[in-house]
Each structure stands twice: as structure tokens, then as C-alpha cells.
Amino acid sequence: MPIYEFACADCEHRFDVFGGFASRDAVQVCPSCEGTRTRALFSTFAITGAASIGEPVVQSGGGGCGGCAGGCSCAN
């Protein structure tokens, strides 16, 4: 069972939610302030080394054009 880490936009509290994809997509209520402005972070077990939260990895050089998010689709 995957674990999704959520972060609250109001109080920046972080909490884990056990469940599948439905839990990740569902609106989770912050257990700290009961706010609903929460967002799912990357599941911790799937990401090793890269600890960036919500920040796209900027690739320098290597064929990417820098203008395409998540994989260059330009024909260069």
C-alpha cells in the first residue's frame, strides 16, 4: 500500500496518507488546521535522492530545449 505525503498550504503541516491513487487525488483535510488546501507530494518510497518538492528537475544541456516540462518534445 503506497503512502502519500501531503503538505498543507495554510500551516505547512505535513502528514502521510495511506492509500491508493484515489487517496492521492482526493482532497485531504489537514489534521493540524483542518484546512483543505493540501497537496500531494511525491511518494517518499519512489523518490530516492531527489528531495525536491513540486519543483521540476531542471536539466542543463543533454538535448533538452529547456522550454518543455517533463521531457522535451521539440524536434531539435
Ligand SMILES: [Zn+2]
Ligand atoms: Zn494545515
